Amino acid sequence: MGKYIEMIRIRFLMMLAYRTNYYSGILIYSINIGAYYFLWNAIYGDKGSIEGMSALQMTSYIAIAWMARAFYFNNIDREIAQEIKEGKVAVELIRPYNYLLMKTMQGLGEGIFRLSFFSFPGMVIVALIFPIAFSADPVTWLLFAVALVFSFLINMQINLLTGILTFFFYNNTGLIRAKRVIIDLFSGLLLPISFFPGWAQQIMNFLPFQGISYVPSMIFTESFSGSEVIHAVLLQIVWVFILVLPIQTLWLIARKQLVVQGG
Amino acid sequence: MEKIIEVKELRKEFKSHSSRSGLKGAFRDLLTRNYKVIPAVNDISFSVKRGEMVGYIGENGAGKSTSIKMLTGILTPTSGAVRVNGMDPHKEREQFVRSIGVVFGQRSQLWWDIAVQESFRLLKKVYNVPDEVYHDHMSHVIDSLDIGPLLDKPVRKLSLGQRMRCELAAALLHNPPLLFLDEPTIGLDVLVKLKIREFLKEMNARYNTTILLTTHDLSDIEALCERVVMLDEGKIIYDGGLSSLRSNWGEGKQIEFQFADTAVTKETLQPLLAEMEAAWTPGGRPNVWIANVLNEEQVISEVIGRVVAAHKITDLKVHEISIEDIIRNIYEEGVKNG
Numbered sequence: 001m002g003k004y005i006e007m008i009r010i011r012f013l014m015m016l017a018y019r020t021n022y023y024s025g026i027l028i029y030s031i032n033i034g035a036y037y038f039l040w041n042a043i044y045g046d047k048g049s050i051e052g053m054s055a056l057q058m059t060s061y062i063a064i065a066w067m068a069r070a071f072y073f074n075n076i077d078r079e080i081a082q083e084i085k086e087g088k089v090a091v092e093l094i095r096p097y098n099y100l101l102m103k104t105m106q107g108l109g110e111g112i113f114r115l116s117f118f119s120f121p122g123m124v125i126v127a128l129i130f131p132i133a134f135s136a137d138p139v140t141w142l143l144f145a146v147a148l149v150f151s152f153l154i155n156m157q158i159n160l161l162t163g164i165l166t167f168f169f170y171n172n173t174g175l176i177r178a179k180r181v182i183i184d185l186f187s188g189l190l191l192p193i194s195f196f197p198g199w200a201q202q203i204m205n206f207l208p209f210q211g212i213s214y215v216p217s218m219i220f221t222e223s224f225s226g227s228e229v230i231h232a233v234l235l236q237i238v239w240v241f242i243l244v245l246p247i248q249t250l251w252l253i254a255r256k257q258l259v260v261q262g263g
Numbered sequence: 264m265e266k267i268i269e270v271k272e273l274r275k276e277f278k279s280h281s282s283r284s285g286l287k288g289a290f291r292d293l294l295t296r297n298y299k300v301i302p303a304v305n306d307i308s309f310s311v312k313r314g315e316m317v318g319y320i321g322e323n324g325a326g327k328s329t330s331i332k333m334l335t336g337i338l339t340p341t342s343g344a345v346r347v348n349g350m351d352p353h354k355e356r357e358q359f360v361r362s363i364g365v366v367f368g369q370r371s372q373l374w375w376d377i378a379v380q381e382s383f384r385l386l387k388k389v390y391n392v393p394d395e396v397y398h399d400h401m402s403h404v405i406d407s408l409d410i411g412p413l414l415d416k417p418v419r420k421l422s423l424g425q426r427m428r429c430e431l432a433a434a435l436l437h438n439p440p441l442l443f444l445d446e447p448t449i450g451l452d453v454l455v456k457l458k459i460r461e462f463l464k465e466m467n468a469r470y471n472t473t474i475l476l477t478t479h480d481l482s483d484i485e486a487l488c489e490r491v492v493m494l495d496e497g498k499i500i501y502d503g504g505l506s507s508l509r510s511n512w513g514e515g516k517q518i519e520f521q522f523a524d525t526a527v528t529k530e531t532l533q534p535l536l537a538e539m540e541a542a543w544t545p546g547g548r549p550n551v552w553i554a555n556v557l558n559e560e561q562v563i564s565e566v567i568g569r570v571v572a573a574h575k576i577t578d579l580k581v582h583e584i585s586i587e588d589i590i591r592n593i594y595e596e597g598v599k600n601g
């Protein structure tokens with residue numbers, strides 16, 4: 001286990017080595033939050049609530065959705081793809097660890113870095129500029145934290161899956177890009193799932209994406225009530241288990257027919 | 264002595280796609296791809312004993328790296344059996360890789376963006392090396408490779424030679440009994456090369472570390488290995504002592520005879536070298552034959568004397584042969600003539 005924790009630390013150091021990425025990240029996230037804040041205010045006008053959410057809940061939703069994204073989002077899929085293309089997996093396979101688990105830990109290291117140096121201070125600043133409702137209930141915070149861990153896991157698993165697919169479709173940059181758009185859209189980052197038309201909601205209920213952004217944000221803004229929260233978190237857990245299956249299968253197949261590029 | 268590496272009938276095939284020509288061909292490629300199966304490693308068998316340092320050589324594309332990738336469990340063999348350190352490298356991967364160290368000269372195993380010592384620290388955790396063992400062993404490795412001053416630099420800022428020394432230290436961090444080196448001296452200057460050779464020799468003497476080394480620099484082999492395994496187009500064409508390679512192929516001297524009679528054959532010449540450490544190889548033309556002999560005045564004079572007494576010659580040259588020439592001859596002609 002020590003090695004996996006050490007990997008989190010190493011990734012932390014790597015993030016520090018590339019601080020400029022981090023500053024530009026802050027800028028992009030602030031712009032997004034600001035833009036959506038004004039957009040939603042215009043949409044709400046003087047309506048009290050839409051789809052059961054007040055304007056205040058909506059702006060809090062947007063702010064927390066983006067701050068949560070800083071934690072769960074990473075480019076591990078692109079990294080895996082690159083390591084496969086350059087034949088670097090060869091080096092990973094001569095190490096006594098589980099490659100996918102190591103990649104997950106790197107994602108976690110990156111997430112923790114951004115959570116502590118980006119999301120927390122960012123949230124303080126955003127709260128000063130825009131009105132945001134923070135729950136006073138510690139249970140809400142706890143449930144939010146739990147939901148956030150699972151949202152990280154689901155997103156990570158989808159990243160691993162897209163990354164591994166590089167073994168089969170040698171060039172999958174298109175796939176990776178499509179995946180990003182799909183996640184941003186269907187996870188509820190840009191628009192809460194409850195705002196989608198009924199049939200779309202039906203479909204999305206059968207997909208893992210809402211576990212990534214919609215669930216933790218709804219919990220944070222207390223837009224879910226009692227049993228809804230439990231149901232949502234359980235759904236996240238179920239998806240984490242379901243996704244293990246295709247990942248392990250593809251990984252085993254890939255390992256067997258692996259062709260390492262280059263001498 | 265105990266066998267560290269045992270390889271039987273090992274084979275690896277790669278499918279290589281070939282594109283059809285023209286637009287019509289491109290459309291047909293969309294439906295069915297034409298491919299050829301190329302055996303990169305073609306049913307090779309050999310074994311290595313504990314403590315041996317073996318040179319694994321061959322031309323570009325001979326299949327050296329492919330074999331090493333199978334021996335280290337990275338690639339699955341198409342067929343054949345591999346046992347290394349008593350394990351199946353592919354099946355028992357996590358357990359197995361703890362017992363080997365690997366350096367690929369062409370790709371880095373250290374983490375590019377962080378200081379060398381951070382990579383070492385991570386590897387120490389990965390291999391569960393206890394503190395005392397680590398300090399004991401690594402302070403020695405760091406001293407011998409002279410990398411102390413490099414430890415706090417990020418890998419991307421190191422020169423090739425500096426990085427390679429760190430790679431070697433990283434591969435030996437868990438003090439594995441078996442070390443695979445795939446072109447570890449590629450692109451290095453003479454001094455760094457010497458340092459690395461000295462270091463490998465020392466590791467071998469101190470811990471009885473078994474080393475399998477590929478390189479295109481034959482002086483590496485001469486400095487380190489008593490035994491060479493030579494590969495050509497995926498097949499082993501020579502497996503034996505470096506010294507017997509020398510004597511088989513004429514230590515130091517090649518005597519080239521140009522005969523007046525164009526009908527001379529190996530058979531007619533063979534008896535002339537009876538009970539001597541020498542062998543005939545064909546020269547460039549039908550009437551030119553080369554006697555590969557030991558570099559001893561007695562043998563040289565005896566061979567020249569016998570040949571000249573038996574046949575009329577029109578020209579005679581005596582060449583010095585280096586190990587490089589020998590190997591080149593083998594690459595060009597194969598061992599069959601030897």
Ligand SMILES: Nc1ncnc2c1ncn2[C@@H]1O[C@H](COP(=O)(O)OP(=O)(O)OP(=O)(O)O)[C@@H](O)[C@H]1O
Pocket residue numbers: 259260261262263277278279303321322323324325326327328329330
């Ligand atoms: N991923 C691959 N796909 C298809 N063919 C491959 C692949 N990797 C290697 N080969 C082929 O296998 C053969 C052996 O390659 P290998 O890398 O083992 O050679 P090598 O002996 O290490 O050569 P070098 O001295 O140039 O490093 C070559 O003909 C190469 O074209």
Ligand SMILES: [Mg+2]
Pocket residue numbers: 263327328329445
């Ligand atoms: Mg090679």
